[in-house]
Each structure stands twice: as C-alpha cells, then as structure tokens.
Amino acid sequence: MIKTHTPFFESKSTFFFLIFLLAILFLLTPFPVEAQETSEVEGEPVEEAEAPLPAPPANVTAKDIPNDKGGAITISWEKSADDGEGANNVTEYEILRSTNRDEGYEHIGNTAPGATSFSDSDTKNKVRYFYKIKVISLAGTSLSLPSNPAFSKVQWFDLSRLTLFILALIIGFAIFYFINSAKTGKELFIRKIAGLEAVDDAVGRATEMGRKIIFIPGIMDMDSMQTIAGVTILGRVAKLAAEYETKLEVPVSRSLVMVTCRETVKEAYLNAGRPDAYNDNMVYYLTDDQFGYAAALDGLFIREKPAVVFLQGQFYAESLILAETANSIGAIQIAGTAMPSQLPFFVACCDYTLIGEELFAASAYLSKDPKLLGSLKGQDVGKFIFLLVIFAGVVLLTLNSVFGWNLPNLAEKLF
Amino acid sequence: MRREVPLVLTAMVGLTMIIAHFIPPLNILKDMFEDWFFIIAAFAIYLGVLNLLRINADKIYKKQRDWPFGIVVILGFLVITIPGLFFSGGRSFSEVGTPFYYLYIHVYYPLSATMFALLAFFVASASYRAFRARNVEATMLLVAAFVLMLGRVPIGDWITVWLPEGYRLGNAADWIMDFPQTAGQRAIMIGIALGLVSSALRVILGLERTYMGGD
Numbered sequence: 001m002i003k004t005h006t007p008f009f010e011s012k013s014t015f016f017f018l019i020f021l022l023a024i025l026f027l028l029t030p031f032p033v034e035a036q037e038t039s040e041v042e043g044e045p046v047e048e049a050e051a052p053l054p055a056p057p058a059n060v061t062a063k064d065i066p067n068d069k070g071g072a073i074t075i076s077w078e079k080s081a082d083d084g085e086g087a088n089n090v091t092e093y094e095i096l097r098s099t100n101r102d103e104g105y106e107h108i109g110n111t112a113p114g115a116t117s118f119s120d121s122d123t124k125n126k127v128r129y130f131y132k133i134k135v136i137s138l139a140g141t142s143l144s145l146p147s148n149p150a151f152s153k154v155q156w157f158d159l160s161r162l163t164l165f166i167l168a169l170i171i172g173f174a175i176f177y178f179i180n181s182a183k184t185g186k187e188l189f190i191r192k193i194a195g196l197e198a199v200d201d202a203v204g205r206a207t208e209m210g211r212k213i214i215f216i217p218g219i220m221d222m223d224s225m226q227t228i229a230g231v232t233i234l235g236r237v238a239k240l241a242a243e244y245e246t247k248l249e250v251p252v253s254r255s256l257v258m259v260t261c262r263e264t265v266k267e268a269y270l271n272a273g274r275p276d277a278y279n280d281n282m283v284y285y286l287t288d289d290q291f292g293y294a295a296a297l298d299g300l301f302i303r304e305k306p307a308v309v310f311l312q313g314q315f316y317a318e319s320l321i322l323a324e325t326a327n328s329i330g331a332i333q334i335a336g337t338a339m340p341s342q343l344p345f346f347v348a349c350c351d352y353t354l355i356g357e358e359l360f361a362a363s364a365y366l367s368k369d370p371k372l373l374g375s376l377k378g379q380d381v382g383k384f385i386f387l388l389v390i391f392a393g394v395v396l397l398t399l400n401s402v403f404g405w406n407l408p409n410l411a412e413k414l415f
Numbered sequence: 416m417r418r419e420v421p422l423v424l425t426a427m428v429g430l431t432m433i434i435a436h437f438i439p440p441l442n443i444l445k446d447m448f449e450d451w452f453f454i455i456a457a458f459a460i461y462l463g464v465l466n467l468l469r470i471n472a473d474k475i476y477k478k479q480r481d482w483p484f485g486i487v488v489i490l491g492f493l494v495i496t497i498p499g500l501f502f503s504g505g506r507s508f509s510e511v512g513t514p515f516y517y518l519y520i521h522v523y524y525p526l527s528a529t530m531f532a533l534l535a536f537f538v539a540s541a542s543y544r545a546f547r548a549r550n551v552e553a554t555m556l557l558v559a560a561f562v563l564m565l566g567r568v569p570i571g572d573w574i575t576v577w578l579p580e581g582y583r584l585g586n587a588a589d590w591i592m593d594f595p596q597t598a599g600q601r602a603i604m605i606g607i608a609l610g611l612v613s614s615a616l617r618v619i620l621g622l623e624r625t626y627m628g629g630d
C-alpha cells in the first residue's frame with residue numbers, strides 16, 4: 001500500500017493556531033522607523049544600550065558674511081565631542097535651515113567630519129534664518145540646539161579693501177597730476193632703460209645681417225596687461241622694421257592676440273610710409289597649447305636663425321626653453337615680463353631684460369609722449385608711499401623687540 | 416568712429432571692473448564681462464585655426480621653403496581634431512576608452528612631458544652661464560647658488576655638521592630664501608603692481624592706444 005502525503009494543515013484548528021502565533025510575532029516586532037525618530041533629541045543624544053549616539057555640536061552661531069553682495073550667511077559650530085576624539089565615529093555634519101526657530105528645518109548641505117563652519121549662499125536678504133547642525137555617526141544622529149537668528153544683507157562697500165582703495169586713490173591722483181604737469185610742458189626725468197635703448201640697435205643689427213626679427217608677445221590672451229604691454233613694444237619694433245625694410249615675423253599663441261598684433265603691425269607700417277611692405281602672413285597663429293607653441297618656436301628659431309628675438313609678455317615654463325634655444329643660435333634677445341618666477345631665466349639667457357615695471361613703462365619710454373611719461377612719474381609717488389610704509393613697519397617691529405612694546409598689533413592693523 | 420567706439424568701450428568696462436572691485440553688488444557685472452571675454456575668445460579660436468590651415472596649405476601649394484612641415488601640421492591637426500569632434504564620447508576629453516582619450520594619453524601627453532623635461536637640460540646650461548664669476552655681482556650670485564643648492568640636499572648639512580646648528584648650510588640656504596630672495600622678489604612685485612596700475616589707467620583713459628593699432 002502506498003502511503004500518501006498527509007497535508008500539514010490537516011485540521012482547521014492547527015491552521016488557526018499558526019495564524020495566531022504569526023500575529024503575536026508581528027505585533028511584538030519593533031518598527032525601525034520609530035527607533036530612528038526617537039534617537040533625534042535636541043541638544044543631547046538618546047541613551048541606547050548598544051552604541052551611544054554622537055554628542056551634538058555646540059554653540060551654533062550664524063552671521064551675515066561681511067563685505068559681500070548679500071545672499072550668504074556663514075554658520076559656525078563647535079564640533080561634536082565624538083569627532084576626532086571620544087567615540088570618533090562621526091561620518092558627516094548635515095546643515096538644516098528654517099525661518100522658524102522651532103520647526104520646519106530643511107536640509108541645505110553637508111560637510112565632512114572635522115568641519116566647523118559652512119557658508120549658506122542661498123539666502124534671501126533681510127529674512128531671518130535659524131540653523132541646526134545634525135551630526136551623523138555610525139551609531140545614529142544627534143541634533144544641535146538652534147542657532148541665533150541671522151539675516152543676510154547687501155554691503156555697498158567692501159571695507160576689507162579700504163586700505164587698497166585709499167592707496168589706489170592717492171596713486172591715481174598722483175598719476176593724473178603728473179600727466180597734467182607733463183601736458184603743460186614740465187620737464188620730467190626718466191632714467192635710462194637699457195633694454196629699451198637696445199631696441200633700435202637690435203633692429204639695425206638684423207638689417208645689417210639680412211635676417212629676420214621674431215617677436216613673441218607671450219602665451220596669454222589680450223586680457224593680460226603684460227600682453228598689451230608686449231603688443232605696445234611690437235608697435236615700435238614693427239615701425240623700425242618697416243623703416244629699415246627688415247623682415248618681421250610674429251608667431252602668436254592666441255587668436256585675439258593675432259588679430260590685435262595684425263592691427264598694430266599694419267598701423268606701424270602705415271605710419272612708417274611702407275603699407276606696401278605689410279603682409280597679413282607676418283602675424284600668424286600657431287597653437288594655444290603651451291608646449292606645442294614652445295616646440296613650434298624652437299623649430300622656427302633653429303630653421304630661420306633670426307638675428308633678433310623679442311620675448312615680451314607673459315611667460316611660464318616655456319620661457320627658458322625659448323630663451324636658451326634663441327641663445328644657442330646667437331640671436332640678440334630682448335626679453336620683458338612681469339612674471340617674477342621667469343625673470344631669472346631671462347636674465348641668465350637674454351642680452352637685455354625688462355624687469356617687471358620696465359615692461360609696462362616701455363610704451364611711454366619709447367614714444368616719449370609727455371602724457372605717458374607723466375604717468376611713469378606718478379608711479380614714483382606710489383613707490384615713495386610703499387617705502388614709507390616699509391620703513392614704519394621696520395621701526396615699529398624694532399621698537400617692539402628692543403623695548404617690548406606691543407606695537408606689532410598696531411603694525412598689523414595698519415599694514 | 417573706428418577708434419572712438421573701442422576707446423569708449425574700453426573706458427566703460429575698465430572703470431566698471433575697478434568700481435566692482437570695491438562695491439560687492441556690482442560683482443555681477445564684473446563676472447558678466449569676464450564671461451563675455453571667454454565667449455569672444457572661444458569664437459575667435461576659429462580665426463586662429465583657419466589662419467593656421469590657410470598658411471600651411473599655401474606653403475604646401477607653393478612649395479615654399481620647409482613645405483613638408485606644413486603637411487605635418489595639417490595632418491596633426493586632422494588627427495587630433497577629428498577624433499576630438501566625433502570620437503571623444505561627446506562629453507569630455509578625459510572619457511576613458513575613446514579614440515580621442517587614447518591620442519591624448521599616448522600622443523599629446525608624452526609630447527608635452529618631453530618638452531617640459533627639456534627644461535632640465537636648459538636649466539643646466541643657463542646656470543652654467545649665469546654662475547660664471549665674471550665680476551663681483553656674478554661671484555655673489557655663484558656663492559649664493561652654491562650655498563642654496565648644497566643646503567637643499569642632505570649632504571649640505573652633513574658636511575657642515577661640525578658648525579653650530581644655525582650656521583649649517585641648510586640654515587644658510589633657508590636664510591637666503593627667506594631674506595635676500597624674498598626682499599628682492601617683493602621689490603619687483605611692488606614695481607609690477609605700480610606699473611600695472613599706471614598701465615591700466617593709461618589704457619582706460621585712452622592715452623595708450625598702440626594695442627588697437629594707434630600711436
């Protein structure tokens with residue numbers, strides 16, 4: 001006889017008994033959501049048997065960011081006692097914001113452990129905001145007490161730049177004053193700048209040798225003052241090249257610089273009475289890429305062997321590559337840049353170097369225009385102010401170290 | 416008009432940039448002008464590229480001197496531009512696995528690094544020339560460079576270990592960097608800052624016009 005399988009729920013009573021057991025189990029099971037909610041208590045963690053919740057951040061303060069256009073509040077707090085020490089299990093801080101002290105807090109951002117400040121750059125001006133910081137750890141979360149109320153507002157003057165503003169005004173007025181003095185015919189003394197004096201000789205040498213002049217206006221675009229200064233010198237070089245009928249080549253690394261250089265060279269040839277000698281191909285584009293440009297110029301130097309190479313503008317690491325290659329072919333080099341890190345390379349490799357301010361002085365110096373020369377004299381007033389400030393700083397610090405006076409604080413505030 | 420309009424525009428933008436530096440709510444204008452510059456520069460790149468292609472095509476067509484280099488330039492341009500436009504994943508040059516990424520990592524990157532590495536040789540040859548003791552100043556430079564280079568490597572301190580700690584080569588090198596070098600650099604920086612202010616004023620006032628083709 002074959003034994004048939006007996007159904008488990010053979011009788012109705014067994015079935016109902018099991019349903020009853022499941023219902024009991026279901027009712028006794030705790031809900032996880034409820035447990036999480038109870039762990040968030042303002043100002044203090046909820047005690048739990050297994051792992052204690054992180055200590056909440058303290059002293060949450062909020063204030064408007066000074067000297068800005070409004071729309072931003074900075075929040076700072078003392079980090080949780082379990083951040084970096086204690087249980088050392090904090091994973092992040094969450095920043096919450098509300099316009100009501102007691103409710104309606106919304107998430108606005110997160111910061112990494114160890115952070116003690118956050119900038120809320122999405123606030124409406126003149127609206128009061130409260131902030132809370134939620135610390136999140138592996139064990140759970142804790143919430144800080146609300147911050148003080150804070151509102152952002154527009155500042156119509158950046159007070160942190162007041163000293164700069166006053167200095168700019170003084171130097172600006174000095175420049176205006178000397179420009180006007182120069183207009184009235186007052187004689188102004190400008191010291192000789194060897195690098196600029198050598199421009200005429202260099203172009204003359206290229207003419208004698210029957211070789212090209214290559215002019216490099218740096219590797220930056222027309223938004224750099226150094227490029228503008230370089231293009232200004234190009235104007236003078238192009239005029240001389242036109243007068244002496246010497247070939248000039250201007251390979252550039254920016255399209256806008258190419259357009260500007262073309263205008264400058266064209267105008268210079270026109271002023272020299274040689275518009276027929278001008279050709280658009282004298283100024284041409286190579287590449288925007290720094291080392292691609294350096295490689296192209298190196299090749300050009302080696303193949304063309306120019307008599308003179310002008311390096312005038314803003315340069316970076318390629319400065320030494322260019323200057324050394326031009327040096328190796330025996331070209332006269334007149335360099336000029338306002339990049340302090342590149343100046344030693346130019347000084348070491350080039351025949352003449354315009355150091356910093358000399359590059360910017362070139363247009364005034366070469367044109368001998370009294371108005372432009374006046375602006376150079378105005379700079380001297382600025383230098384005098386800087387000298388006075390440096391001298392005062394040295395005196396204050398010396399007095400402090402000799403007599404123990406508390407003058408450095410004063411010096412720091414002043415300078 | 417050809418001159419006046421650019422001069423007025425330059426003056427307006429220049430003054431706005433200065434004022435915005437001190438008045439925070441005007442920063443929006445400053446940002447806007449900067450964005451405009453980048454947009455114009457981005458469009459202008461086509462002028463440069465077209466010029467590059469035209470000059471090199473001309474060179475090849477007329478069989479001018481060194482014309483084979485023109486072929487290299489045009490081929491190089493096509494080899495990097497076509498994958499960049501059509502095989503770069505459409506989002507970023509750094510998207511791994513695309514033909515453009517392959518060219519970037521295996522061609523462009525090593526070539527740039529090679530050019531940069533040449534600096535080591537150029538530094539050596541330039542230093543050799545700069546540090547020749549031709550006169551008093553060059554001799555001082557040589558001595559300073561000698562102290563600095565030795566002071567920056569462990570052997571510098573090792574050979575002067577018998578000296579009091581403040582007088583060892585490492586400390587001497589630090590002193591050179593902290594005092595004479597910093598003082599010299601700051602003097603240059605102050606000159607540059609004043610030169611920039613003066614140049615900027617000349618441009619804004621329209622006194623400086625060479626950059627737009629005028630005297």
